[in-house]
Amino acid sequence: MSHTQLTHRIGVLTVCVAVLLPAIAFAAESLFKLKDPHGDDKGPGSYTYPTHAVYTRGSFDITSFEVVDKGSDVEFKVAVAAKIEDPWNSKDWDGNGFSLQFIQIYIDTDHKAGSGHTGTLPGIHAKFASESAWEKVVLLSPQGKTKLQSEVSAKAGGLKKSVIIPRSTRAATHTITGVVSKKVLGEPKKGWGYQVVMQSNEGYPAPGDLLTRKVNSERGEHRFGGGNDGDCDPHILDILAPPGSGGGDEKSAQYKALSYSCGARMAELPMVYP
Amino acid sequence: MVVLWKRGQPAPGTRPLWDRRRQTLLVALLLCSGGSARAETSNFDFSGRIYTKYLYGNDDSQGALWYGNPFWPDDIAGRNGVATEFEMTIKARVSDAVQAGVRMASRYGELWQDWWESGNYKYGQQVNTSGDSLGLNHASYMKLRGAWVRWNPELPLVDLVHVGASDMGTWNAWTIGRIRYIDRDNGKGFFIDGHFDEERSWTWNLGAVALPKLWVGPGWSSGVGDPVLKNPFWSRDWAYAGKLTWAAPGARVVAIGTMTQDLEADPADPDALGSLYPNCKDAGGARVPGCYSDHAVDFYSRFWSTNATLEGNFDPLEHINLNLLVGFAKQRIDPRFASNGVAINQGVSPVVFDDVSDGAAKLRLDIEDAVADGLKLKLEYFNIGQHWNAIFGQRREGDVLLTDGLVEGGQLPTLNLANEFIDFDEDWYESCIGWHGGTAVTEYAQGPLDVSAEYTFLSYNTNAQRRDVDKIYPDFLHSDGFTDTDLYSYANPKNIDRGRDPRSVYRRNQNRRTHIGVVKGRYTIDVGRGLDLSLKGKFIRDEDFRSDTTYDDDYRGDMATLRAKASMPVSDGVRVAVGGQVDRWGEKNRAGTLETGYGNGTTKKEKIFAQLSYDFKGVRLKYHLEYIHKDLLRPRDGDETWKVWRSKATLEVAW
Numbered sequence: 019m020s021h022t023q024l025t026h027r028i029g030v031l032t033v034c035v036a037v038l039l040p041a042i043a044f045a046a047e048s049l050f051k052l053k054d055p056h057g058d059d060k061g062p063g064s065y066t067y068p069t070h071a072v073y074t075r076g077s078f079d080i081t082s083f084e085v086v087d088k089g090s091d092v093e094f095k096v097a098v099a100a101k102i103e104d105p106w107n108s109k110d111w112d113g114n115g116f117s118l119q120f121i122q123i124y125i126d127t128d129h130k131a132g133s134g135h136t137g138t139l140p141g142i143h144a145k146f147a148s149e150s151a152w153e154k155v156v157l158l159s160p161q162g163k164t165k166l167q168s169e170v171s172a173k174a175g176g177l178k179k180s181v182i183i184p185r186s187t188r189a190a191t192h193t194i195t196g197v198v199s200k201k202v203l204g205e206p207k208k209g210w211g212y213q214v215v216m217q218s219n220e221g222y223p224a225p226g227d228l229l230t231r232k233v234n235s236e237r238g239e240h241r242f243g244g245g246n247d248g249d250c251d252p253h254i255l256d257i258l259a260p261p262g263s264g265g266g267d268e269k270s271a272q273y274k275a276l277s278y279s280c281g282a283r284m285a286e287l288p289m290v291y292p
Numbered sequence: 293m294v295v296l297w298k299r300g301q302p303a304p305g306t307r308p309l310w311d312r313r314r315q316t317l318l319v320a321l322l323l324c325s326g327g328s329a330r331a332e333t334s335n336f337d338f339s340g341r342i343y344t345k346y347l348y349g350n351d352d353s354q355g356a357l358w359y360g361n362p363f364w365p366d367d368i369a370g371r372n373g374v375a376t377e378f379e380m381t382i383k384a385r386v387s388d389a390v391q392a393g394v395r396m397a398s399r400y401g402e403l404w405q406d407w408w409e410s411g412n413y414k415y416g417q418q419v420n421t422s423g424d425s426l427g428l429n430h431a432s433y434m435k436l437r438g439a440w441v442r443w444n445p446e447l448p449l450v451d452l453v454h455v456g457a458s459d460m461g462t463w464n465a466w467t468i469g470r471i472r473y474i475d476r477d478n479g480k481g482f483f484i485d486g487h488f489d490e491e492r493s494w495t496w497n498l499g500a501v502a503l504p505k506l507w508v509g510p511g512w513s514s515g516v517g518d519p520v521l522k523n524p525f526w527s528r529d530w531a532y533a534g535k536l537t538w539a540a541p542g543a544r545v546v547a548i549g550t551m552t553q554d555l556e557a558d559p560a561d562p563d564a565l566g567s568l569y570p571n572c573k574d575a576g577g578a579r580v581p582g583c584y585s586d587h588a589v590d591f592y593s594r595f596w597s598t599n600a601t602l603e604g605n606f607d608p609l610e611h612i613n614l615n616l617l618v619g620f621a622k623q624r625i626d627p628r629f630a631s632n633g634v635a636i637n638q639g640v641s642p643v644v645f646d647d648v649s650d651g652a653a654k655l656r657l658d659i660e661d662a663v664a665d666g667l668k669l670k671l672e673y674f675n676i677g678q679h680w681n682a683i684f685g686q687r688r689e690g691d692v693l694l695t696d697g698l699v700e701g702g703q704l705p706t707l708n709l710a711n712e713f714i715d716f717d718e719d720w721y722e723s724c725i726g727w728h729g730g731t732a733v734t735e736y737a738q739g740p741l742d743v744s745a746e747y748t749f750l751s752y753n754t755n756a757q758r759r760d761v762d763k764i765y766p767d768f769l770h771s772d773g774f775t776d777t778d779l780y781s782y783a784n785p786k787n788i789d790r791g792r793d794p795r796s797v798y799r800r801n802q803n804r805r806t807h808i809g810v811v812k813g814r815y816t817i818d819v820g821r822g823l824d825l826s827l828k829g830k831f832i833r834d835e836d837f838r839s840d841t842t843y844d845d846d847y848r849g850d851m852a853t854l855r856a857k858a859s860m861p862v863s864d865g866v867r868v869a870v871g872g873q874v875d876r877w878g879e880k881n882r883a884g885t886l887e888t889g890y891g892n893g894t895t896k897k898e899k900i901f902a903q904l905s906y907d908f909k910g911v912r913l914k915y916h917l918e919y920i921h922k923d924l925l926r927p928r929d930g931d932e933t934w935k936v937w938r939s940k941a942t943l944e945v946a947w
Contacts, residue, residue, distance in 0.1 A: 046665050046738070056541045069442070069452055069485065071462040075492075075539045086665075090818075091739045099541060101605055101613060105461070105470075107689055110719075112867075112905065163822070168865030168907035185740050185816045190668060191613045191658050197739050199818055222946050238391055239442070 046093075049206055050292040051084040053264030056099055059216070059256045062285065063273035064244035066237045076100030077118050078216045078255035081192070083262070085206060091185070092203055094156055096121050096214055097193045104160075104189075111221070112162035116189035120219040120229055121158040123196075126150050126211035126289050127204070135180060140173050141227030142215060143284070144252040144276070150211060150289035154203065156182045158196045160189075160219050161229060173228045211289030216256040218242070227253075250280035254287075262290045337383040337393075341946040344376040347715065349938035356403060358715040362782030363512075368401030368429050371938065375403055376432075390443040394436065395457070395477050402432040438477025451495075454483040462497050466619050466652065466705055467550040467599040468533050469686025474713065479504070481531075495537045501684075503529040503552060507708060508684050509595045510630040510643050514554040520631050521556060521594075522566035528591070529554045531684055542607040549600040552684055556629040558590040594629035595643070597683050598622050601652075613658040621680045622649035634766050641766035642708040643683060644798075650677025652705060656694060668735040670694055678726040678753040678797075682706040688721045695731040695748040696810045697722055698832060699777055699794060707766065709795050712782075715940055717916055720777040722794035726754035740816035748808040755802050757840050765798035773882045773893060774834070774851050778920060779934055787932055789883065789893070789924060801845075801886075804836040821861040828855045838881075845890055849879040865907040873899040883929075891928030897921070915941040 059079035060066070067073040076099030086093040098119065106117040122139060124146070134151030138144050146152060155177075159166050163183055170181050182203060184196035218231035220240075233253045237243025245251035254276060259268035276285045347356045348371070355370020368375075377400045383393035402409055408423025411431030419425050438457025445453055457477040461470045471479045481501035488494035503509070505516050505526040515524035533550040557564040562572050562585045572583035601619040608614060624647045633641030656672040663669070672694040687710035691702030701719030709721050729750040736743050761767040770784045773791035781788045809831045817823040829852075836847040857871030877895035884890030901918035922934040 069454075071497075074544070076541070088739045093739070100544075101615075162867075163861055164865055164867040164905050165907050165912075167821075167861060168909070171864045172909045185818065185822050186742070186814075188737055188742065190660050190737075192607070193660070195737070197816075201818070236385070236388060236391070236444075 047087040049085045049087055051082055052212075052258055052262030052290060052292060053082050054080040054214075054256065054258055054262070055264050055266055055269050056081065058269040058272055059099075060273075061233065061242075061245065061252060061254055061256075062276035062278065065233060065255060066243040068231075068237055068240050068242060070239045072103070072105040072118065073218075074100050074103070077102075078218060080214055080216050080256045080258065081264075083123075083212065083214050083258060085212070087206065088197070090200055092198050092200060092206055094123055094158065094184075094196045094198065095193050096123075096158060096195075096216075098216075099192070101191055102189045102194065108160050112164065113160045114162065114187040114189065116160045116194060118218055119158070119160070119194060120217045120231075121194060122215040122217065123156040123158065124152040124213040124215065124287070124289070125154045125156070125203075126291075127153045127207070129209060129211060129289075129291070135177060138215070138287070139177065139181075139228050141223060141230030141232075142217065142253055143249050144215075144254060144287050145284050146213070146287050146289065150213075150287075152180070152211075152213075152289075154180050154182055156184065156196055156198055156203075158184065158187055158194050159229060160187075161221065165221075166229075169229055173226065209291065211291045212258070213287050213289050214256075214258050215254050215287070217254060246278075246280055248280060250284070251278055252276050252285035254285070257287060258290045260288055260290050262292060336385075337381070339381045339383075339947060341379045341944065342376065343379070344374065344943045345715075346374045346939070346941040346943075348372050348940075350936065354403070355401075357400075357713065359712050359780070359782070361712050366429075367426070373403040373405075375400060378432075378434075380434075389446065390441065392439075392441045394439040396434050397437050398432045398434050399429060401429045403430070406430050438480070449488060450484060450486045452483075452485040454485075456480055458483060458499075458501075460501065462499065462535060463533055463548055463550060464546075464601060464603070465686035465690045465692050466601045466617070466621075466682050467548045468499075468501065468531060468684045469682065469690065469704075469706075472688050472710055493539055495539075497533075497535040497537075499531075499533040501531040501533065503531055503554060503684075505529070507642070507687075508552060509554050510625060510641065510645070511633045511637070512642055512708075515556055515594060515629070518629075518631050519636075521629060522559070523557060523564070525556050525591075526554075544605045546603045547601070548603075549598070550684065551598045552596065553593060554595040555591040556594045558592055559628075561590045563587055564589045592626060592629060593624065594626055595683075596624045597681075599682050599685070611660045611662040613660075615654075615656040615658075617652075617654045619652040619680070620649070621652070621677075621682065623647065623681065623683070632763060634761070635763045638769045639761055639765075639767040640769055642706075642795075643681060644679060644765055646764050648679035650679035652676040652680045654692070664736075666736055666738045668733075668737075670731075670733040670735070672731045674724075674730070675728045676705055676724055676726060676753065678756075680705055680725055681708075683708055688719070690721075693724055693727070693731070694733060694746075695808060696746055696830065697724075697808070698806070698834070699775055701777075703727070707795050707797070711780075711794060716778070716938055717940055720775075720780075720794060722775075723797050725797045726752050728753050740818070741814070743813040744811070746808065746810040748806075750806040750808070752797075752802065752804050754797050754799075755804060757801050757803075759798060759800050759802070761798055761800045766795075767798050767800070768793035768796040771796040771799050772847070772884075773879060774832070774849055774877050774895070776895070776897075776922075778897070778899065779922060779936065786929060789926070789929070789932070799836075799838070801839040802836055803838065803840065804834070806835070807831075807833045821863075823858060823860045826857045826859075829853070839886060842886070845881060845884075845886055847879070847881045847890075849877065849882070851875070851877045859903070867903075867905045869901075869903040871901055871903075873897075873901075875899075882926075889928075891926055894923075894925040896923045896925070910945055910947070912944045913941065915939070 079099035082097040084095040102116050104117050131149040134153045136146045136151045184198050186197040220231040233242040233245035235247050259271035278285045353370035356373035356375035357369045360366030360369025379397040381395045409426050409430040411428040412424040413427050414424045440456030442454045459471045459476040483499045485497050503514050505514050514526045514529040531552040536547045538545045559568050569580045572580050599621045603617040606614045632645050634645045654674045659669045685706040693703045697703050699720045699722045701721045703724035731748040733746045770793045775791040780790045811829045814826040832851040834849040838845040853875050855873040859869030861867045875897035879893045881890035882893035899920045904915040906913040917939040920936045924932045
């Protein structure tokens with residue numbers, strides 16, 4: 019085969035693959051898309067990023083959250099402001115193509131006071147109001163399923179049945195997507211509430227923490243700053259604030275929700291009911 | 293007494309770093325002391341890690357490291373053995389503005405069978421039963437790997453001062469690269485971070501890094517071991533770096549400039565150690581003009597280089613990301629102070645032995661969900677000059693190009709790659725110096741399905757005729773044939789013929805072009821805990837018309853690889869996987885010379901493997917077992933067969 023023929027054939031094959039791929043698309047319907055303001059990745063307003071260069075500005079700044087019905091599956095898509103990088107080569111540790119972010123999506127399926135969990139997973143240090151208690155939480159982590167399952171069993175055993183590890187988790191330029199089977203999640207219904215908690219992946223966390231990176235009073239090379247040296251501050255960089263339209267007022271709503279007083283008041287997360 | 297456990301400073305999460313908050317020991321120590329805790333010790337992280345590796349194969353080499361150092365024969369490398377490493381990290385907050393840390397690790401290399409080895413050599417360095425015969429490499433002694441102090445000086449525009457160990461992650465692969473993981477605390481320097489505005493849209497970084505005497509420079513050194521130097525002087529060799537970043541929503545621009553400077557004493561200076569003219573008189577006793585002693589030594593630059601990049605990352609539209617990088621590299625070598633490694637070391641050299649400069653450019657466009665939901669199109673153009681080199685750039689564990697490349701690990705713009713001190717299951721990296729071409733990748737992700745297709749065309753800025761590979765351009769001795777990273781040997785003896793050295797970018801005669809096609813797919817079947825199926829097919833056509841004086845040396849290689857893998861969690865924390873790979877390579881004129889002629893080669897290789905990973909409450913076990921059968925058919929040079937069993941297991945705990 020000549021050089022020209024080969025080039026031509028490979029080119030044609032590539033184009034065919036590109037054209038055919040969308041043709042095998044699964045049925046998809048966006049159930050809703052919420053927005054979150056830029057620049058509010060400061061927790062209660064004071065948090066700062068670690069000093070190491072891998073924590074690029076905007077890496078933990080949620081810009082949108084979308085839930086897509088894919089037939090037998092549901093896709094959860096969380097977009098961030100910065101380009102998603104994989105500085106720690108996640109494929110070396112059976113990871114999912116990104117390194118820094120760890121996202122927890124809390125879902126309130128019944129909006130009933132007294133039903134569900136009001137506490138967050140270990141390492142977050144926040145709570146939900148009784149009427150917004152959650153029944154399920156979806157984890158979008160760079161860690162592979164094996165590690166994630168092991169950590170959940172060891173550190174959140176009591177909540178294990180409410181924790182959903184996606185069938186597949188992947189990262190694109192700005193978006194992290196988790197694919198969850200409806201057999202596990204159930205059929206998403208109108209009236210469900212959602213909260214997206216942005217944390218950072220810590221593969222070797224403190225003994226009680228579920229793969230979360232700590233927030234201290236002073237930032238360190240791999241520690242967020244602007245919080246408290248104890249664990250009375252919410253270890254959360256960004257959340258959704260109602261109504262989820264991305265308005266500037268949602269920044270202040272977030273800062274207020276994540277405010278805390280050590281020994282007196284824990285941060286209380288709102289649910290967003292799209 | 294109440295001991296408050298306050299702040300942790302654990303290291304980045306996904307790597308086995310060893311800084312776990314531990315208060316138990318501290319509390320115990322304080323209780324034992326029976327007394328007053330000093331306030332400073334309340335912020336104290338003490339963490340550890342034990343890492344054990346089992347490496348076994350069906351040959352008779354001993355050691356627990358698949359590839360050691362090929363130049364200085366490393367006595368810890370070998371394919372049969374079990375070894376353990378212990379690490380300890382201590383971090384503390386000295387005050388609300390000052391933090392400090394150290395990491396210590398035991399030397400890796402003492403096999404479990406090496407009882408009593410104390411680190412001494414006795415009896416003429418003969419291996420014997422004394423327990424004093426193998427040396428420190430086998431004694432598991434603890435070494436200080438790095439120490440740092442970092443503080444906020446509370447000055448206007450200055451955020452941080454960092455003194456000591458750093459992994460150099462502030463810069464990039466094209467300039468000063470992030471240090472490979474196992475060396476992450478070996479690099480040390482002075483660093484200052486700051487900003488220009490309150491919003492920190494503009495930030496800056498400055499650094500001065502002590503040049504490693506062992507690998508940044510001609511001959512992989514900054515003078516040590518160079519036969520032309522009587523008094524190698526490395527303690528004043530530094531690299532300098534500056535970085536300016538502008539960031540706004542949807543845009544980020546980073547400018548980096550770096551310089552390396554390797555200084556040596558002027559041998560004509562009468563005050564220099566080993567001076568040619570200590571008394572300012574030549575061999576005939578005549579006075580050397582201009583020579584006088586002033587008790588100060590003059591210095592000259594043995595090697596100097598500068599690398600600079602300007603990189604922009606933009607999101608012009610919601611579904612589009614644009615990344616542009618342009619760079620410039622320049623180097624100067626003074627042959628009075630640097631031996632010609634190309635000439636005296638069989639073309640094995642991390643630098644072109646000449647004063648050269650060149651540029652590099654890369655443009656990448658990512659389009660997501662624009663045509664169809666879940667469909668991505670990635671396009672990349674790259675043009676890296678034949679004289680580009682990042683002597684202090686990233687040596688491995690990075691990838692600057694989109695393409696899968698000729699080897700799978702990654703492409704880096706340096707001749708200074710590090711493919712040693714690795715095991716058989718680790719990635720390989722190749723130099724992309726001189727690469728000019730483009731890559732198109734389509735990716736489609738829907739539900740549990742991920743598929744992608746790549747096409748890359750490569751031409752080479754290094755294409756040239758009658759290039760001087762005797763004295764100027766390093767060809768790394770082995771520049772022909774597909775590289776077999778499964779069964780690599782640094783020596784590349786004829787009975788192995790593992791192909792091209794991944795650093796070999798220059799040839800005497802080259803007129804080369806390459807096509808790469810890759811198709812990958814992964815699907816998760818909803819059975820049990822989810823069965824992941826993955827498939828990868830790769831085809832490469834590599835052509836090199838070599839000398840323009842004859843057709844008889846024209847090379848054409850076709851390489852096809854197909855790999856399949858199935859993996860599934862079988863319980864919480866336990867995953868098993870099985871898979872296989874088939875390679876078929878056909879190469880016309882694979883190896884030889886114009887004078888001796890060329891021989892063809894056909895490679896038939898099959899590999900099967902099984903994997904297990906186990907995570908349980910802090911203990912992590914991984915096991916990999918594989919069998920490779922390879923036939924290398926060479927009508928001219930004789931056939932060879934490999935039947936290789938090999939396995940690797942790691943057990944790790946960190947606290």
